[in-house]
Amino acid sequence: MLLPAERSWLEPPMMGLLGSIFIGIGAVALLGYLIGISGTYAWGEFGGMALHTALGFMVLGVGIIALAWVAGTTEEMNSPRGFRCLSGPPASLLRLSSGRRFWRRKNYKLSKSSVLKSSMRATVWRRTSTGDFASSSVARRAAHTRNSIPGSKPVKISLSFSNTSMAFIRWDGSIPPTICSGPYLSRKTHRCRESTIHAKQMLWQRHKRRA
Amino acid sequence: MQINTAIGFVLSGIALIAAARGMAGVTLVCGGIAGSLGLLTLIEDFSSFDLHINRHLTGAYVDSAAAYLRRMAPSTGICFLLAGVAFICSYRLSAPG
Numbered sequence: 142m143l144l145p146a147e148r149s150w151l152e153p154p155m156m157g158l159l160g161s162i163f164i165g166i167g168a169v170a171l172l173g174y175l176i177g178i179s180g181t182y183a184w185g186e187f188g189g190m191a192l193h194t195a196l197g198f199m200v201l202g203v204g205i206i207a208l209a210w211v212a213g214t215t216e217e218m219n220s221p222r223g224f225r226c227l228s229g230p231p232a233s234l235l236r237l238s239s240g241r242r243f244w245r246r247k248n249y250k251l252s253k254s255s256v257l258k259s260s261m262r263a264t265v266w267r268r269t270s271t272g273d274f275a276s277s278s279v280a281r282r283a284a285h286t287r288n289s290i291p292g293s294k295p296v297k298i299s300l301s302f303s304n305t306s307m308a309f310i311r312w313d314g315s316i317p318p319t320i321c322s323g324p325y326l327s328r329k330t331h332r333c334r335e336s337t338i339h340a341k342q343m344l345w346q347r348h349k350r351r352a
Numbered sequence: 353m354q355i356n357t358a359i360g361f362v363l364s365g366i367a368l369i370a371a372a373r374g375m376a377g378v379t380l381v382c383g384g385i386a387g388s389l390g391l392l393t394l395i396e397d398f399s400s401f402d403l404h405i406n407r408h409l410t411g412a413y414v415d416s417a418a419a420y421l422r423r424m425a426p427s428t429g430i431c432f433l434l435a436g437v438a439f440i441c442s443y444r445l446s447a448p449g
Contacts, residue, residue, distance in 0.1 A: 190425045
């Protein structure tokens with residue numbers, strides 16, 4: 142029709158970003174009504190956003206994020222699954238707080254795989270540039286985050302190569318459920334199956350070398 | 353809530369439902385109108401132009417100040433503009449081909 146319908150993997154995250162902006166603007170206005178700060182919903186001499194308008198934008202933002210989530214899961218999009226929700230304010234805060242040191246390490250190319258296990262979407266990060274499957278600082282931080290949540294199931298770490306490095310892949314190549322709440326960006330993304338096969342091969346080679 | 357805001361919400365809702373159902377054309381039209389509504393309101397707010405878009409449906413007001421008050425807030429206009437962009441992205445995702 143009017144616009145070229147060229148699909149891009151960047152569009153679902155962009156929609157998610159816009160949806161989270163709606164939620165943010167609506168939440169700020171709603172908070173302003175609740176605590177009595179008019180500057181959050183009325184800018185200067187202009188009229189203010191109504192209370193139900195703020196609520197409406199929050200609902201609209203949730204709908205657009207859901208739409209982006211669904212659009213990002215289609216096979217043909219081939220988009221990194223993490224990008225579906227990268228733009229939420231919590232993810233942005235986490236990225237700002239914990240990702241700075243990570244980006245300085247040039248040799249880190251993270252591959253991300255997602256599995257659905259025990260009714261929970263598990264996300265696993267690991268380093269693939271050198272073939273060393275010691276988990277990155279992102280994964281360690283995610284493990285600490287996960288383990289620090291009261292009542293949550295602790296992250297299973299079944300294999301360790303050294304005192305300081307950990308691997309999130311079991312010996313048989315399966316991936317234990319892990320929630321990664323670290324920086325939700327990946328420079329290099331592989332499909333789950335490819336990563337798992339590659340991981341198994343590298344683990345087997347390492348085992349043979351050690352033996 | 354002003355009438356233009358209500359119209360924008362109705363159009364955005366239609367566009368959202370149409371996007372979920374894969375009706376790309378409806379998404380583009382409704383989302384485009386909602387985004388245009390926000391863009392025109394922002395143009396009115398930040399310039400001296402009066403495009404009379406807040407008076408087309410409800411008629412002219414006697415008091416010009418009241419007409420100004422009937423305009424949606426700039427933050428609302430920004431949100432509708434961004435909603436239009438999001439629905440255009442959604443159109444590109446759901447359009448055939």
